[in-house]
Amino acid sequence: xxxxxxxxxxxxxxxxxxxxxxxxxxxxxxxxxxxxxxxxxxxxxxxxxxxxxxxxxxxxxxxxxxxxxxxxxxxxxxxxxxxxxxxxxxxxxxxxxxxxxxxxxxxxxxxxxxxxxxxxxxxxxxxxxxxxxxxxxxxxxxxxxxxxxxxxxxxxxxxxxxxxxxxxxxxxxxxxxxxxxxxxxxxxxxxxxxxxxxxxxxxxxxxxxxxxxxxxxxxxxxxxxxxxxxxxxxxxxxxxxxxxxxxxxxxxxxxxxxxxxxxxxxxxxxxxxxxxxxxxxxxxxxxxxxxxxxxxxxxxxxxxxxxxxxxxxxxxxxxxx
Amino acid sequence: xxxxxxxxxxxxxxxxxxxxxxxxxxxxxxxxxxxxxxxxxxxxxxxxxxxxxxxxxxxxxxxxxxxxxxxxxxxxxxxxxxxxxxxxxxxxxxxxxxxxxxxxxxxxxxxxxxxxxxxxxxxxxxxxxxxxxxxxxxxxxxxxxxxxxxxxxxxxxxxxxxxxxxxxxxxxxxxxxxxxxxxxxxxxxxxxxxxxxxxxxxxxxxxxxxxxxxxxxxxxxxxxxxxxxxxxxxxxxxxxxxxxxxxxxxxxxxxxxxxxxxxxxxxxxxxxxxxxxxxxxxxxxxxxxxxxxxxxxxxxxxxxxxxxxxxxxxxxxxxxxxxxxxxxxxxxxxxxxxxxxxxxxxxxxxxxxxxxxxxxxxxxxxxxxxxxxxxxxxxxxxxxxxxxxxxxxxxxxxxxxxxxxxxxxxxxxxxxxxxxxxxxxxxxxxxxxxxxx
Numbered sequence: 001x002x003x004x005x006x007x008x009x010x011x012x013x014x015x016x017x018x019x020x021x022x023x024x025x026x027x028x029x030x031x032x033x034x035x036x037x038x039x040x041x042x043x044x045x046x047x048x049x050x051x052x053x054x055x056x057x058x059x060x061x062x063x064x065x066x067x068x069x070x071x072x073x074x075x076x077x078x079x080x081x082x083x084x085x086x087x088x089x090x091x092x093x094x095x096x097x098x099x100x101x102x103x104x105x106x107x108x109x110x111x112x113x114x115x116x117x118x119x120x121x122x123x124x125x126x127x128x129x130x131x132x133x134x135x136x137x138x139x140x141x142x143x144x145x146x147x148x149x150x151x152x153x154x155x156x157x158x159x160x161x162x163x164x165x166x167x168x169x170x171x172x173x174x175x176x177x178x179x180x181x182x183x184x185x186x187x188x189x190x191x192x193x194x195x196x197x198x199x200x201x202x203x204x205x206x207x208x209x210x211x212x213x214x215x216x217x218x219x220x221x222x223x224x225x226x227x228x229x230x231x232x233x234x235x236x237x238x239x240x241x242x243x244x245x246x247x248x249x250x251x252x253x254x255x256x257x258x259x260x261x262x263x264x265x266x267x268x269x270x271x272x273x274x275x276x277x278x279x280x281x282x283x284x285x286x287x288x289x290x291x292x293x294x295x296x297x298x299x300x301x302x303x304x305x306x307x308x309x310x311x312x313x314x315x316x317x318x319x320x321x
Numbered sequence: 322x323x324x325x326x327x328x329x330x331x332x333x334x335x336x337x338x339x340x341x342x343x344x345x346x347x348x349x350x351x352x353x354x355x356x357x358x359x360x361x362x363x364x365x366x367x368x369x370x371x372x373x374x375x376x377x378x379x380x381x382x383x384x385x386x387x388x389x390x391x392x393x394x395x396x397x398x399x400x401x402x403x404x405x406x407x408x409x410x411x412x413x414x415x416x417x418x419x420x421x422x423x424x425x426x427x428x429x430x431x432x433x434x435x436x437x438x439x440x441x442x443x444x445x446x447x448x449x450x451x452x453x454x455x456x457x458x459x460x461x462x463x464x465x466x467x468x469x470x471x472x473x474x475x476x477x478x479x480x481x482x483x484x485x486x487x488x489x490x491x492x493x494x495x496x497x498x499x500x501x502x503x504x505x506x507x508x509x510x511x512x513x514x515x516x517x518x519x520x521x522x523x524x525x526x527x528x529x530x531x532x533x534x535x536x537x538x539x540x541x542x543x544x545x546x547x548x549x550x551x552x553x554x555x556x557x558x559x560x561x562x563x564x565x566x567x568x569x570x571x572x573x574x575x576x577x578x579x580x581x582x583x584x585x586x587x588x589x590x591x592x593x594x595x596x597x598x599x600x601x602x603x604x605x606x607x608x609x610x611x612x613x614x615x616x617x618x619x620x621x622x623x624x625x626x627x628x629x630x631x632x633x634x635x636x637x638x639x640x641x642x643x644x645x646x647x648x649x650x651x652x653x654x655x656x657x658x659x660x661x662x663x664x665x666x667x668x669x670x671x672x673x674x675x676x677x678x679x680x681x682x683x684x685x686x687x688x689x690x691x692x693x694x695x696x697x698x699x700x701x702x703x704x705x706x707x708x709x710x711x712x713x714x715x716x717x718x719x720x721x722x723x724x725x726x727x728x729x730x731x732x733x734x735x736x737x738x739x740x741x742x743x744x745x746x747x748x749x750x751x752x753x754x755x756x757x758x
Contacts, residue, residue, distance in 0.1 A: 062714060065411045066435040066648065088754030157576045179579060181736030265581055266401055267524065267725045269732055284405050285721045286755045287429075289412075 049300075056293035065287070078294035089282070093295060095270070096278035103185070103274060104253045107192045111249060112242075114193070115200025120230055123208050133205070140198035148262035151191045155179050155263075184269040192259055196252065200245060207241035208234065243314045250310075251303060275299060358655040359392040363406070363420040365642055367474065367676045369584060369609045371397040377675050385662045391655045400525055400583045404717060410647065411435040418650040419659055423525070424460040424641040425710040425720065427470050431462040432714035436469035437646040437653070447471065447661040456703060457681040460639050463712050470643035471664055472681035474673060476601040477702045478529065478637035482618040486596040495620035499562070502597075502623050506572040509596045517572040518595040519563075521731035522581030524724030527563070529638050529710075530599065531727060534559035536708055537624055539631025542719060543711040549756055551723060551749040555631075557742050560749070564730055564740040578735035581728075601640050602699050604677030619695045621702055637702050639709040641681070679703070715756055722752035 055068075056078055064071035084090040118136055122129050139147065154161045155178035166172045178187045211234065219229045235242075257276040260268055268277050279299070283292025362382075368374045374397040382393045396417070398406055404426065410416025411433050422430055430436055437443065439461075444450045450458060457472035480502075482495050490509050496502035506516035520526040535542065540555025550556075566573040574595075580586050584606075590598035591610035599622055607617055622636040644663060646656045662668060669680040674690040679699055685691065691700075710716060726748040734740045 062429055062433050062718070065408065065433040066414065068412065088751040092751065157579065158574075175576075177575075177579070177732075177736050180732035181738075183736075265522070266405075267522070267581075267728045270729055281725075282755070284408060285725065286718050286757060287408065288757060 052293050053297055055289055056297045058290045060289040060293075062287040068289075071290075074290055078290040079298070081291060082294050082298065089291070092273075093275075093278065096273045096275045099185070099271070099273055100254060100275040103189060103192070103272075104250060106189050107196060107253045108246065108249050110189075110193045111197040111200050111253075112246065114197040115202075115204050118197075118201045119204035119208055120234065122205065123234075136201055137198045139194050140196075140202065144195070144258045145262055147195070148191060148259055151187075151194075152179070152263055155187055179264060180269045182271050184264065184272040188260055188263060188272045188274070191263060192253060192256065195259060196249060200249060203241060203245045204238065207238045211237045243311075247307065247310060251307070254303065357390065358652040359394055360419055360650075360652055360655055360659055361394045361396065361417040362659070363403070363417040364395055364397045365403055365421040365423070366397055366399050366583065367605075367642065367678070369606045371399060373609065377672070381663075381668060381671065385659065388662075389655075389658055391652075391658060393659060400523075401581065404721070407435075414649045416647045416649065418647055418652050418656045420645055420647060421473060421642050422470060422645055424457075424470070424472065424643045425638070426717045427461050427468070427643055428463040428712045429714055429717035430645070431466060431469040435648055437648050437650075437656075438467040438469055439471060440467045443657070444471075446657050447664065452664070452682045452684065454681055454683055456639065456707075457641060460641060460709050460712075461643055463714070470645040471660060472641055473644040473663060474642040474676060474678035475681045475703065476640035476642070476678050477699050477707050478533065478599055478601055478622055478640065479619045479698060479702060480622050481590055481598050481600055481603070481607075482620065483590070483593065483596045483616050484618045485613075485616045486593070487618070490596075495618055496623050497620075498626035499623045500626060503570050503572065506570065506597075510572070514594070514596075515572065515574040515577075516596050517566060518580075518586035518589040518598045519566060519573050519577045519731075520580045520583060520586040521567075521573075521578040521735070522728055523583050524721055524728065525583065526586075527727035527731075528720045528724035529640070530563060531556070531559050531723060532638055532710060533622065533635055533708075534562050536633050536635035538629055539633065541711075542723070543713050543715075547711075547713045547715075549715065549719065549753045551719075551753040552746050555629075556749060557745045560727060560730065560745045561740070561742060563727065564734045564745070567731065567734045568740060575735035578728075578731040602677050602679065602695070604693075604695055605675050606677065608677075617695070619698045621698070621706060633708070634706055635708045636706040637708075639703065639707045642678075718756050722755045723749065726752045 057074055057076075058064075058068070058071040059074040059077075060068055060071040081087065082090055082093055085094050122133055122136075153159075157163060157175050157177050157179075160178065162178060163172070163175045167175070177183055215233050215237075216229050219233050224232060255276055256274065257280070260272065260274045260277050261280075264272065264277075266277075266281065268274065268281075275295075279292050279295045282295060283289050364374055364378060366374055368377055375395060378395050378397075382395060386392055403423075407416070407420065407422065407426075407430065411430075416435075439447075439450075441450075453472055454475065457475045458468070461468035461470045461472060480495060486509060487493075487495070487505070490505070492505050492508060496505050502517075509516040519530075532542065535556050538555040538558050540553050540559060542549065542551055542556065544550050567575055567578065577586060577589075586595075586598050587600055587603055587606060588610060589595045590600070591607050591612040604617070608614070624634055624636065625632065628634060644660055646653070646660065650656050663672070664682060666682060666684045669682050669685040670688045670690065672678075673680045673685065674688070677695075679696065680686060680688075680691065690696075711719065713719075730740050730745060730748055733744070
């Protein structure tokens with residue numbers, strides 16, 4: 001007993017104190033290395049975001065475009081205008097919001113289901129699995145503009161291959177419009193799913209790599225079939241992956257600009273008036289960037305609230321699990 | 322070797338400085354010496370494609386560079402994005418040195434303060450304002466203010482009709498009233514052939530036609546004090562007439578509601594798919610598209626018969642392209658030289674005869690190229706039955722808001738939803754709300 005204490009004391013006493021210089025360097029080096037990232041983050045995200053918030057309080061019209069610092073302060077009048085759902089602008093914003101929620105919900109549900117099904121299908125090794133995985137990933141690997149403009153050609157009424165195909169198999173009897181009218185919403189949903197399900201597939205496949213195979217074996221011994229194994233092994237173990245995946249897919253789909261803009265141009269049909277384009281259009285139509293910014297800030301707040309609630313609920317669920 | 326404190330600091334500094342330096346470098350040209358300057362020029366799409374414009378402008382620019390040593394980097398901007406790009410350039414202060422603008426946007430862009438004012442002394446440097454036609458010069462800014470652009474190409478709308486198809490249908494002359502146009506259309510329509518093409522997805526084409534038809538009905542989109550008055554019975558009637566081309570007259574293929582590139586309806590006319598199109602002077606494009614010159618007929622746009630009380634016999638808006646200098650240019654002197662070159666008599670003759678538009682300087686009309694029957698018709702339309710779009714700062718917002726509303730109404734008509742007066746009235750009210758009033 002005594003010996004032990006003596007030894008411990010000896011160790012403590014004999015350990016040389018770290019050189020002050022090195023301790024100092026270890027202290028500041030990480031921060032210096034962080035500076036570029038922090039500056040870029042400020043430059044690319046934080047400052048433009050704050051500028052947007054600032055603009056939402058200004059009456060920034062065409063008269064002040066070249067000297068926007070001189071634009072008069074508008075208080076909350078821009079916000080009052082866009083949330084007045086009895087007025088034309090507020091009504092249109094609300095309509096666009098509802099369309100976007102519906103669009104996001106469908107795209108999210110279908111993309112995740114497709115991604116999950118494909119990931120489970122390619123989980124076990126079989127001949128040609130690599131080729132199939134590659135084919136699945138093609139929509140995600142293609143440049144957005146190039147692929148969506150191809151959809152635009154395919155969905156044309158008179159010259160598009162979609163109408164031709166549907167006519168040939170007698171599913172329709174006269175050429176339908178796919179890029180205007182009610183069908184435009186379904187077109188957008190299909191193209192967005194086509195774009196985003198491979199991402200769900202990719203992430204879920206990666207997540208499944210970390211599930212030990214012996215768990216499946218154990219489940220099989222316990223009498224679980226294929227569906228039971230997915231329910232009792234795959235899904236619970238993918239929970240952390242799914243939590244992030246669904247959030248990211250939600251944010252991407254909700255905010256998506258490129259797909260609808262490429263598909264419909266600058267005047268999207270009312271039935272597919274996605275909120276990001278709606279805001280863009282509002283800013284550039286009226287040249288009142290204050291109103292557009294107020295809409296953007298409200299959208300940002302909405303997404304923040306959704307994200308925070310989602311993460312909080314997810315964390316509580318995890319704790320109870 | 323362990324990195325020293327100094328080298329770590331240097332690395333960190335370099336990492337920080339690189340992106341900042343990249344941000345600081347301007348995209349625009351910055352040479353101060355005129356002869357070595359490089360100008361950035363945003364040209365609008367006047368030909369059949371962006372490439373066509375580059376082909377037309379290229380040799381002229383080479384001529385200019387040879388004479389002055391000033392290089393010009395031409396970028397042709399499609400009509401769908403040009404206004405947004407100008408707006409973005411105005412806000413950021415980073416844009417081209419010289420740019421083309423739709424002449425109807427002149428009062429709006431003048432109000433932004435982003436363009437150089439052509440005061441008498443600046444005008445003097447490009448040869449003075451007396452060279453230009455008065456009509457063209459009137460659409461370069463709000464009345465009573467120094468213009469912020471000079472006219473480059475002058476244009477007007479007319480009814481283009483296919484003479485061969487008209488003759489085959491037993492029609493001897495172009496329609497002068499809308500009733501005649503509909504009657505002719507019935508004779509011309511057969512099988513998959515539609516009589517009239519429209520560019521229903523184009524903001525610009527929609528708003529121009531709505532304006533012209535509203536003038537014929539005696540309507541106005543802004544009152545004398547400059548306040549918007551979109552939802553009036555006359556304006557509703559004008560838009561309804563446009564919808565009826567698809568929904569009741571059935572002269573127009575519903576697919577035209579999707580035409581938005583600004584060339585598709587013209588291509589249908591040029592290739593004989595339709596017999597008529599209401600378009601701005603386009604002989605250059607029609608030639609390029611391979612249309613037989615003998616088949617091209619040009620007549621003023623029809624009028625209602627009788628013209629309703631208060632209605633005006635207007636068949637076109639005063640159309641055209643203006644050239645402006647961006648205020649933030651670092652090459653003011655070179656930019657002025659370029660504007661002077663583009664509005665010089667030989668350039669006006671060459672460019673306008675290629676595009677089929679009309680020169681904006683009077684001296685160019687000595688050229689026999691501008692004495693063809695088509696050009697004579699356009700000159701007479703411009704001098705006797707053309708009205709300028711409302712010269713208010715909100716003009717461009719008005720064009721986009723109402724033009725977009727009409728796109729949606731056309732989409733309804735095309736997809737089989739009956740467009741009623743009350744739907745049009747509601748759309749016009751909503752468009753006016755976007756302007757904040």
